[in-house]
Amino acid sequence: MIRWRAPIDRMVWADPRRRARKLMQFAEVEAQGARDLFRAAEVTPDPHLRRRLFAHARDEVRHAALFRARGLALRRTLADPGPDRALGDGLIPGERGFDRLEVEKESMAALLAFIHLSERAAAHAFAAYGAVLGHDPETRAVIARIARDEEGHMRYSRAELARLAPDQGRRALWIARLRRLWRAYLRLALILADLISRLILTLVYFLLLAPFAWMAKRSARRQAPGWRACVDRSRDGGGGQY
Amino acid sequence: MKILGISAFYHDAAAALTIDGLPVAAVQEERLSRSKNDPAFPLRAITWCLDHAALEPEDLDAVIFYERPALKFDRVLMTLLRGFPQSWRIFPQAMKNMVGEKLWVRGIISAQLGVPAKRIHFTDHHLSHAAAAFLTAPTQQAAILTADGVGEWATLTVGQARKRSGGPAEISLLREVHFPHSLGLFYSAFTAWLGFPVNEGEYKVMGLAAYGTPRFAGEVRHMLHRTRDGAFALDLGYFDHHRAADAAYSHRFVELFGPPRDRFEPIDPTTPQGRHYADVAASAQCVLEEVIVDIATALRRETGLSDLCLGGGVALNGVANARILRASSFERLFVPPAPGDAGCALGAALWADRILFGQPHRDCPDHPFWGPAVVPTDLARLAAEDGLSCERVGEAELMDRLVDAIGRGAIVGWMEGAAEFGPRALGHRSILADPGDAAMRDRINRDIKFRESFRPFAPVVPADHAETFFELPPGGARLGRFMSGVFPVRPEWRDRLRAVTHVDGTARVQMLEAAMAPRLHALLMAYGRRHGLPVLLNTSFNLAGDPIVTSAAEGYSTFRRAGLDLLVAEDLIVRRDPARQDHSLEAMA
Numbered sequence: 001m002i003r004w005r006a007p008i009d010r011m012v013w014a015d016p017r018r019r020a021r022k023l024m025q026f027a028e029v030e031a032q033g034a035r036d037l038f039r040a041a042e043v044t045p046d047p048h049l050r051r052r053l054f055a056h057a058r059d060e061v062r063h064a065a066l067f068r069a070r071g072l073a074l075r076r077t078l079a080d081p082g083p084d085r086a087l088g089d090g091l092i093p094g095e096r097g098f099d100r101l102e103v104e105k106e107s108m109a110a111l112l113a114f115i116h117l118s119e120r121a122a123a124h125a126f127a128a129y130g131a132v133l134g135h136d137p138e139t140r141a142v143i144a145r146i147a148r149d150e151e152g153h154m155r156y157s158r159a160e161l162a163r164l165a166p167d168q169g170r171r172a173l174w175i176a177r178l179r180r181l182w183r184a185y186l187r188l189a190l191i192l193a194d195l196i197s198r199l200i201l202t203l204v205y206f207l208l209l210a211p212f213a214w215m216a217k218r219s220a221r222r223q224a225p226g227w228r229a230c231v232d233r234s235r236d237g238g239g240g241q242y
Numbered sequence: 243m244k245i246l247g248i249s250a251f252y253h254d255a256a257a258a259l260t261i262d263g264l265p266v267a268a269v270q271e272e273r274l275s276r277s278k279n280d281p282a283f284p285l286r287a288i289t290w291c292l293d294h295a296a297l298e299p300e301d302l303d304a305v306i307f308y309e310r311p312a313l314k315f316d317r318v319l320m321t322l323l324r325g326f327p328q329s330w331r332i333f334p335q336a337m338k339n340m341v342g343e344k345l346w347v348r349g350i351i352s353a354q355l356g357v358p359a360k361r362i363h364f365t366d367h368h369l370s371h372a373a374a375a376f377l378t379a380p381t382q383q384a385a386i387l388t389a390d391g392v393g394e395w396a397t398l399t400v401g402q403a404r405k406r407s408g409g410p411a412e413i414s415l416l417r418e419v420h421f422p423h424s425l426g427l428f429y430s431a432f433t434a435w436l437g438f439p440v441n442e443g444e445y446k447v448m449g450l451a452a453y454g455t456p457r458f459a460g461e462v463r464h465m466l467h468r469t470r471d472g473a474f475a476l477d478l479g480y481f482d483h484h485r486a487a488d489a490a491y492s493h494r495f496v497e498l499f500g501p502p503r504d505r506f507e508p509i510d511p512t513t514p515q516g517r518h519y520a521d522v523a524a525s526a527q528c529v530l531e532e533v534i535v536d537i538a539t540a541l542r543r544e545t546g547l548s549d550l551c552l553g554g555g556v557a558l559n560g561v562a563n564a565r566i567l568r569a570s571s572f573e574r575l576f577v578p579p580a581p582g583d584a585g586c587a588l589g590a591a592l593w594a595d596r597i598l599f600g601q602p603h604r605d606c607p608d609h610p611f612w613g614p615a616v617v618p619t620d621l622a623r624l625a626a627e628d629g630l631s632c633e634r635v636g637e638a639e640l641m642d643r644l645v646d647a648i649g650r651g652a653i654v655g656w657m658e659g660a661a662e663f664g665p666r667a668l669g670h671r672s673i674l675a676d677p678g679d680a681a682m683r684d685r686i687n688r689d690i691k692f693r694e695s696f697r698p699f700a701p702v703v704p705a706d707h708a709e710t711f712f713e714l715p716p717g718g719a720r721l722g723r724f725m726s727g728v729f730p731v732r733p734e735w736r737d738r739l740r741a742v743t744h745v746d747g748t749a750r751v752q753m754l755e756a757a758m759a760p761r762l763h764a765l766l767m768a769y770g771r772r773h774g775l776p777v778l779l780n781t782s783f784n785l786a787g788d789p790i791v792t793s794a795a796e797g798y799s800t801f802r803r804a805g806l807d808l809l810v811a812e813d814l815i816v817r818r819d820p821a822r823q824d825h826s827l828e829a830m831a
């Protein structure tokens with residue numbers, strides 16, 4: 001699993017700008033993950049699970065701080081850190097954390113299965129990045145430390161799943177797996193749909209809009225800035241969207 | 243009549259319910275979804291409002307949306323056309339945004355709530371702002387000024403309004419300024435250039451301005467100049483909000499002020515670079531104030547009215563508000579607790595009741611507490627499950643213990659009754675602490691709010707003691723009711739109010755009437771009797787990046803995460819486990 005992607009990872013992590021950007025993004029993902037987990041802790045009725053989720057959330061807060069500190073340090077070594085974001089967010093599934101966990105909508109079993117799989121993906125991803133970061137020992141140390149925690153998160157969430165839903169555990173894991181796949185597919189589909197609609201709308205823009213644009217500009221020229229009288233629309237019975 | 247007001251799809255969605263002309267419930271979606279500034283259709287907020295009044299959607303006589311989506315679409319489309327062909331880049335995104343959701347509001351409301359389409363109504367964005375400011379204010383007749391980023395086309399309106407308890411109400415907006423000329427977007431361009439998030443970071447610009455001198459005011463007056471008829475216009479060469487969806491300032495802006503601030507690096511106003519940022523902020527703030535004071539002064543002359551109701555996001559600028567009060571010769575200034583777009587949910591509902599349906603006016607209760615109430619027994623259960631000490635105590639003893647603890651440096655989470663509607667904690671969901679301890683301010687900034695050290699905290703003081711500590715212009719107490727004005731701290735008290743006095747010697751003080759929040763008022767008085775001054779540091783009860791807490795569970799969670807010393811929900815008091823070191827980096831979450 002790790003070996004085939006090593007060349008890609010190496011390429012991704014070679015550029016210090018991208019490296020810094022990725023670390024800052026990870027910091028945001030971890031911070032959001034922490035918020036989701038605190039929320040999960042707030043809504044769970046089980047006191048033991050609440051304490052585990054709370055402790056987990058605190059780990060993620062610490063991860064956010066570690067990623068951020070390292071990202072900032074790296075950023076300060078760059079002459080020009082470049083834009084905050086590349087196209088889209090450029091994150092792969094293992095880097096997405098819980099990917100907008102909808103805490104209130106899930107059963108506890110589904111939530112734990114989802115946490116387990118997300119942590120597992122994160123642990124794998126971080127292990128792979130550690131392997132290609134030989135040239136940046138500081139970043140590597142940060143990632144290795146976090147990867148260890150993620151393994152712990154993987155284990156406790158599995159154990160809690162077994163404790164709280166002994167007969168649904170496997171099923172919940174399978175459903176969560178399918179949902180992660182479905183989300184990945186949806187994301188791809190959305191990117192594709194976005195590209196297509198962009199293309200079509202851009203064509204529309206250039207083919208159809210020019211005469212209207214000419215009229216709009218003419219009318220704009222006639223309007224001096226400053227006060228305008230308010231149009232009284234209350235006589236429409238409040239019905240109109242216009 | 244039972245009327246539901248909705249504000250959504252832009253920033254900070256909300257719902258509000260009025261029954262027989264009076265507010266019954268109002269809450270921002272973020273307080274329930276726990277996602278800060280949640281702009282989504284506020285289904286949770288609506289559901290809560292209806293449940294609170296034990297209503298089903300079919301019981302509603304009307305639902306009113308706070309603006310006219312098609313008119314907004316007209317502005318977006320027209321702006322794109324006028325920007326042809328440079329606007330090609332943003333055209334697809336803008337179209338998808340509008341056509342995807344924002345344009346079909348009637349259908350969305352009807353489908354989500356199952357309310358027949360003919361019961362769904364719309365009003366003008368700025369009328370919603372005006373109604374939120376005027377119909378909730380204890381005045382019979384007032385001039386109206388609303389200013390924000392942009393609604394449909396209008397960005398600023400002036401008008402006048404009158405009402406009489408039991409009689410008709412009437413709001414007439416006389417004139418407006420149209421997009422792209424906008425005071426809100428002007429300020430947002432500086433917010434973005436200074437590296438703060440637009441629509442949230444504007445008050446940071448205001449805080450930073452106090453560190454600088456307005457040495458660029460001349461340049462800024464070119465960017466935001468006055469038109470001969472007394473309005474204003476932006477020099478669009480400096481701005482990009484009319485050309486791009488995600489940009490606020492242009493290359494020319496950068497040529498003038500230098501490269502934008504790196505949002506990842508802290509601002510230090512003691513360095514030359516930090517001072518430069520502060521000077522730019524001060525210049526923007528100064529010119530904004532000049533323009534708005536001037537418009538208000540002219541409005542006062544024109545209407546001859548002595549009260550002014552101020553609405554729209556620009557009314558969150560407490561420094562500008564105080565200057566309007568000092569300089570425009572209005573005697574009283576009314577700013578509602580939620581002057582921004584969330585408050586439009588309530589404004590639109592009241593407008594529909596009084597004006598669309600012509601119901602007689604009824605004076606609204608003059609407080610912001612329209613949200614979900616805290617349930618102390620929930621807190622008792624959570625604390626007991628975690629083995630924390632938790633007691634119910636009588637009022638006198640509770641006050642006594644709190645006064646004692648705060649005097650010894652404790653930071654207290656304070657929850658009481660219904661949550662505030664609007665962005666500010668006004669006494670029901672607050673973090674309270676000693677106002678004289680600068681180390682405390684730094685601890686709260688660092689560990690709880692995780693925010694820039696240049697940002698001040700606000701004090702709360704009983705209204706009848708405010709004059710002792712703060713220099714108030716006539717009418718200042720009204721402006722301070724919902725923390726809408728920034729006033730100088732009297733020099734002799736600045737040292738004892740260190741943690742709440744900004745670098746320029748001012749404070750955004752809340753002046754608390756006993757009737758509005760009796761228990762917090764009692765606490766202030768008890769604190770004053772023991773420690774000599776009835777003032778506390780009061781900041782909203784939330785961690786950085788989170789919305790203000792609503793329920794006991796959220797309060798408890800925040801109490802644990804932030805390492806607060808005490809948590810109070812009504813008469814219940816929970817103490818931090820002294821054996822566990824709870825302060826940690828996690829405030830960064």
Ligand SMILES: [Fe+2]
Pocket residue numbers: 030059060063146150
């Ligand atoms: Fe993590």
Ligand SMILES: [Fe+2]
Pocket residue numbers: 060119122149150153
């Ligand atoms: Fe984790």
Ligand SMILES: [Fe+2]
Pocket residue numbers: 367371390391392393554555582583
């Ligand atoms: Fe607005």
